[in-house]
Amino acid sequence: MRGMRTSTTGSVLRLRSVPGSRLACIGALMACFLLSACGSGSSSSVSSGQSETSTQTSGAAALAADARSAATGDIPDNQNFLTYRNASPGFSIVYPEGWTVKQSGSEVTFKDKNNLVRIAIGRGSAPTPAAVQAQLATLKRSNPTILAGTPQTIALKSGPAVKITYTTQSAPNPVTGKSVTLMVDRYELARGGQVATIDLGTPTGVDNVDAYKKMVASYRWG
Numbered sequence: 001m002r003g004m005r006t007s008t009t010g011s012v013l014r015l016r017s018v019p020g021s022r023l024a025c026i027g028a029l030m031a032c033f034l035l036s037a038c039g040s041g042s043s044s045s046v047s048s049g050q051s052e053t054s055t056q057t058s059g060a061a062a063l064a065a066d067a068r069s070a071a072t073g074d075i076p077d078n079q080n081f082l083t084y085r086n087a088s089p090g091f092s093i094v095y096p097e098g099w100t101v102k103q104s105g106s107e108v109t110f111k112d113k114n115n116l117v118r119i120a121i122g123r124g125s126a127p128t129p130a131a132v133q134a135q136l137a138t139l140k141r142s143n144p145t146i147l148a149g150t151p152q153t154i155a156l157k158s159g160p161a162v163k164i165t166y167t168t169q170s171a172p173n174p175v176t177g178k179s180v181t182l183m184v185d186r187y188e189l190a191r192g193g194q195v196a197t198i199d200l201g202t203p204t205g206v207d208n209v210d211a212y213k214k215m216v217a218s219y220r221w222g
Helices: 020-054 129-142 209-217
Strands: 003-009 012-018 081-086 091-096 100-104 107-112 115-123 152-156 159-169 181-191 194-203
Touching (some): 081 107, 091 115
Antiparallel strands (some): 081 091, 152 159, 181 194
16 A cells, blocks of 8 residues: 655646655654653663662661570670771671681671670761651561660760660571560761761670660771
8 A cells, every 4th residue: 555645846736656664664653763762761760669679778777686695694894895996887896705706798786695786877967856866667567576775875985876775576586485575775976978877785684785885985987
């Protein structure tokens, strides 16, 4: 089948035939144009959604005890401390001698039974009480045992920080069925686009207040 096109010369109207193959090419080009326009709009929408997700920030995961661990005691008053240094991202802190140290990237954990201290370094702006409270609310969705207090701004030697206290419940011991409640002091502080989250956890009934104050006060950037 052939399409028709017209041309005029003076007052005479002439009809010229257009080959079917040329019509098919024109139709294909128009179809490609329409598909490209629709695809472009869809891609823009997905990209926008991914951008919004990537800008959301969440805090480090909450600490939790292990109910299978041996009984945990207080850190002795005469406890000796060592200095831990992490060249990248760059920080130092003292910790009790004899504790297990486990480093994974920009995160380090110090552990003795259910005495747990963890430092996680991430990117972000200076924390605020509202932002820290929102982080704990988000963590509570995946761990309903979290009970958080009211965050407050404090001053550390390494700079201003936000402190919040929360508790978590461990999974039950498979033999005794008992769980361990961990009380955690969380400190968040920032410098140069980096945010440090310091969690210091102690099972209820154990007193590590002085030792943990010593640890968090020793934190330094660089």
